[in-house]
Amino acid sequence: MTELEAFIVEAKANCYIGRAPKNDLSCRDGSHDLSFKKADFSYLDSYFGGTDFMGQEIVWHHGIPIWGMNYFGKILHDELLDAETAGRIITTSLQNLYMQGRFLGGFSHEIEGYRYRDQTEGSYRRFTGIETISRDKLCVYQLDYHGGMIRP
Template sequence: MRERKKKGTKQMKNSYSITDLERFIVVAKSKTYVGGAQKLLPYRLASKDIQFADHEWSYHDSYFGDQDFIGQEVVYFHAEPVWAMNYYGYILDTELISSQEAGKMIMNSLTKLYAEGRFLGGFETSEDELRYDDSNEGDIRHFKGKERIFRNHIQVYELVYHGGLIK
């Protein structure tokens, strides 16, 4: 007698769980930008590209600019794109924060966030007179959010992001 499988109980070669995807994204993000990954040859003129791969998963972050920047992250499962995020970040007041200070605060803050095993908002941390705040709506399936830095209660940096599953 053939056994009948419940819908969603069998995991096919090209299927994955949302939990596995989220876990991979956190690891990839912690190993690339925050982890100081070596930049690749640019895929597009003047882009900065970094990658991470682990078995059937791969992650590619490609961005342009330094002080004000724009980029896109894409996650592939078995070489097929399954998730992506776009972002744009900029300094609001160069008299109150340098791009180096903002970058250091972002790296320190994201390191703490990824250590919690997550990458989406609802996170705040402070160092000296700087406060980092990340908030978002939605979940890994589809989301939008903002990352901000304040110096003594004055917003000096902002990054807007959005993304989700690719089907």
């Protein structure tokens, strides 16, 4: 694992999964921002919405943006899944994934009668993926994401 990959896993684990407090000032009107810094790296997860949401994660090295990811998530069946339960399932599942020292693909987790699944193609350098929650084989939540290295 590269230093960048290790930093991304640590930043993700400390922000959303670690329930980090949102930054006092938003970087964009109406955004919810979570940030993490360590050594020469800094990370920002900036998103809009709640039950249905979209956002962007960026990593800087020495102040230069070098990696990013965009995402859009949506509850597909409000009658079968609420935002609080979805958040708990995602948080617990991703915590288990990050404990493996990774943040991309090939992961499944059963919790509270739901199945969390993450599938990714590619590596941290360039990837696309989908995160889903299913109940009784019906997809009730979906998040699409993509990202990779940023070059000037």
